[in-house]
Amino acid sequence: MTQDTSAATTHNQPLSAQTPTNDVRQRFFIEDSPVRGDVVRLSRSYATTIAQKPYPEAIKRLLGEMLTAASLLIGTVKIDGRLSIQLQSSDSDSLLNWAMAECDQNGIIRALASWKADNDEQVQAWDNMIDAKQAFAELGEAGKGVLFINIQPDGGEPYQGIVERSHDNLADCLAHYQKQSAQIPTLINLASDGLQAGGVLVQMLPRTVQETVEVEQNQDAGIDDDLWTRxxxxxxTVKDEELTTLAASEIIYRLYNEESVVAPEPVSLEFGCTCSREKCETAIEQIGETEALDILEEQNGSFEMDCGFCGEIYKFDKDDVTAIFAE
Incomplete structure (x- = not known):
């Protein structure tokens, strides 16, 4: 595998102290091997995301893992666009309706979830949940509920992959998907404590044709066959509290300081939203002028459309609606 390491540095110690410690995706490579990886750390961007709604603690942590996973996985695809992870319950009795998290190629993240808390019993059930795994279990037992990976290239055709509900946690389901669908051995660890989130992804890419030939001919190709096992x-061995509190560079050093690690500059991650008044106007066009005017009459002459991701409110009155359909 050939990698562009022109902006990278080999290190056997933590990266520069000037490297941002939070809200980053730090890529790394094991030199002279087909191994690549990423470490993601989320702090302010995650806090801003979950502050938009009064999420139960377990959903906060699940969204932290989902945001981390989306930020890790978009680094594995070569697109200009967005990657999202979506969970959808198939059980009407589930307390979690759905959840989604998204990251784009520029490092802009956002997330949203819908849950049931319609009575004291449901509220108490959420209060008794303390971690992401419990919220994930609300999809139902293994084999139930649906997990999607959605890839939306800018100006291209969208792609949706269905992730098998093979394990009782998000990280292992995604690692299984990568191995089964892309035929790439993948390790994924995710963690979230409700305040910060983090994770690590490591992949063993396919050997080059030349490497395969040399292995088949039992030649010394300089390939470390024990590398993936190691x-x-x-x-x-990485602990959840390390993924949520340590700098990305420190995590890489603690785990792989005996390897020859190459680490390019990190990518900054931040909360952002793609909502706009123009998108609301498009939605109004889709429901039609008659229905829009009926809504205006029901709402005493004006109505609001709010964004669940960021809380932005867009107000429309009769003049606004008339102008939309006059164009």
Whole structure:
């Protein structure tokens, strides 16, 4: 595998102290091997996201893991666009209706979830949940509920992959999907404490044709056949509190300081939203002028459209609606 390392540095110690510690995706490579990885740390961007709604603690943590996962996975696809992860319950009795998290190629993240808290019993049930795994379990037992990965290239055709509900947590389901669909061995660890979130992804890319030929001919290709086994063991040792509190560079150093790691500049991550008044006008066009005017009459001459992601409110009156359909 050939990688552009012109802006990278090999390190056997933590990256520069000037490297941002929060709200970043830090890519790394194991030199002279087909291994790539990313570490994501979310702090302010995550806090801003979950502050938009009064989420139960378990959903806050689940959204933290989902945001981290989306930020990790978009680094594995070569697109200009967005990648989102969506969970959809198939059980009407589930307390979690759906949840989604999104990251675009520029590092802009956002997330949203819908849940049931219509009575004291449901509210108490959420109060008794303390971690993301419990919220994830609200999809139902293994094999139930639906997980999607949606990829939307700018100006291109969207792609949706269905993730098998093979495990009882998001990280293992996504790692299984990567191995089964892309045939790429993948390690994923995710963590969220309700205040911060983080995760690590490591992949073993396919060997080049030349490397495969040399292995088949039993030649010394300089390939470390024990590398993946070693990385699997090392990655499994990372603790949740390390993923949510340590700088990305420190996580890489603690796990892989015996390897020759190459680390390019990190990518900043931040909360952002794509809502706009123009998109609201398009939605009004879709429902039609008659229905829009009926809504105006029901709402005493004006109505509001609010964005669930960021809380922005767009107000429309009769003049606004008339102008939309006059164009």
């Amino acid at each position: 990385l699997t063991m090392l990655t499994s």
